[in-house]
Amino acid sequence: MLTFIIRRLFAAVGLLLVVTLITFWIFYILPLWAGQTSQSLAASYVGKQQNPAALHAVIVQFGFDKPLLVQYFDYVKGIVVGRPYSDGVQIVQCNAPCFGYSFKNYEQVWPTLLNRAPVTLSIAIGAGVLWLVFGVLSGVISAVRKGSIADRTSMGIALAGVALPVYFVGPLLEALTGKWSTVYVSFAANPLQWANSLLIPWIALAFGYAALYTRLTRAGMLDALNEDFVRTARAKGLGERKVLFKHALRSAITPIITIFGMDLGTVLGGAVLLEVTFSLPGLGYLAITSIQGQDFPMVMGVTLIAAFFIVIANIVVDVFYAIADPRVRLS
């Protein structure tokens, strides 16, 4: 188990390196291929004073004058050990992990990411709990009472949930509650207000996922209820509740938890639509504003963080599966 985890962590580092390579290629090499030059790249950062000296200063700051391989190496080196940066006025030491310096906001990327991460984390945790609990519960009820009114109702709602985007559900909830603005309050400041401020975004995000999980759970439970071992459990004389939860749900929920891990990893990388809908200053919102502002170092930082969460979620899910299902051997 431990060797498996260690090996997977090494593989994860490799994978993340590949991600840096690709993002670097997209943001620094692809524009050159498309006809941009270091001058024109730098020009977008200079603003109104398009004189050669200013342009040159920016080129040096970014390192556009160096060979591409060196640029990439500097970038990775910054993440691993840190590197010095010129912010135009003075040389600043950017400590590891250094994802670069945003010349749009005049701030380092990593502290900004750290600053935004709690918002996204709050969204992911609250919404994740909601959609897992409600999705699985309504899925179980649907499966057990297959064909009943409860089943049809929850399947109908689930269909709506899958079909309706978060930017529709969000404002709808706001209209229904009359609470039109969402101001994020950090958990450390006031847990109660934190939950209160995020409740509507949580529900908005959880709705779509819960719908999906309801359908998954229902299908899984229906399969499980037809399994021979469930019949065996009944033949032992177990009560219906034990048959359902200890035997049927136990086997139906394992793949659902797996998908949950992956989904949570994705949301942790930034719930873009939700954060934009509610103007929540999380990683997703940061990604959108950075893309709009062509803030390449910031976009790369957000992309890497998102990739990091997904890779970690993958490892966690694999380990979980090995613990949950004794037939799975990690190798």
Add this chain to the structure above:
Amino acid sequence: MSGRHGKPEQPPNQDQVRGERPVSDYPASEQAMSERAASDRAMSDHDIVEYEYPSRPRGAGRAFLDVRDLAVHFQTEDGLVRSVDGISFQVERGRTLGIVGESGSGKSVTSLSLLGLHKRPDRRGRGGARLSGEIWLDGEELVSMSPEKLQALRGDKMAMIFQDPLSAMHPYYTVGTQIAEAYLVHNKVSKSVARKRAIEMLDRVGIPQPNSRVDDYPHQFSGGMRQRAMIAMSLVCNPQLLIADEPTTALDVTVQAQILDLMRDLQREFNSALIIITHDLGVVAELADEIMVMYGGKAIEYGPAKTVFTSPEHPYTWGLLGSMPRLDRAVQDRLLPIPGNPPSMINVPSGCAFHPRCAFAELTGGRSSNEVPELVATARDHLVRCHLQPDQRRRLFAEQIAPHL
């Protein structure tokens, strides 16, 4: 329902067919009919039933397991499926009944209905299985019993061994946990006591090093060991009725014999009534005291194992025997498979359900396809459901079938 004891083999909806039947054609059946009529008159629900069935000693009270006119119907979108259509049998403690038939003959449905494992219809009466008839277990009637009481009996007084132990055991729980769970449901003991009991049972069914194997998962057991564990699980509460549904079908041939031996030993030890459901005549030959052959949801031949094997009278039973490979037969003789397929349980063939596949159907002058035959006594303890005359059957068997078996 006052007449239900009297005509246990006949679901009510076929009464009209039965009414047309010229009783006088059959001396043997007439005798059976008059016996039935006599018992019909004498009986009420609480009476001791005197009835011509092989497995119980004459004159004793109701048999330990006494199934009467059991029918299991499923309402589906395609129509009513009569999976089991009026069967009756008895099993005493210490005795073994073998139920034999092809896939879809209703044998597994029968066994599941004994334990009440069929889904019940919902409040509006849709879906699920509709049971009628009676199942008496040790003086208690199970068909009309409340689900809660039935649940208390399940796994305790009656238990079941399933066909494929790999899929019948939960993959996420250890073998010991699953056996202990079966014990804990019916006994108020601590978990450690239940675990000790599980180890004891694993030891009893011949699992080596039960102390360590108890913590293994089912997939870590071999096929034979899994079936042993399954048997341990069903025996953990000392059930008085044990139903084994194809207990050896999923096993290697070498292991099959071991499992059968084990089941026979355990049956003696616990003095339980045993029902073996199988399509393998070799298995019933090994274990059964009585045999009931099922076809199309009905019993078509029922009698002591020896009689059914040595002088079978139903053409379907002949077909089953002819399909059994044997080493002591000359190699150039081909097996005698039964042509065709088991009948659809929605559109059961008219008359005798077996007539489309029966080589001797024309000898009955069309009655096979028009009239549902009765299950009647052809000899003492030997019941056959066939339109052929008893002496005709015996002659056919002796002349055409026996030489090829």
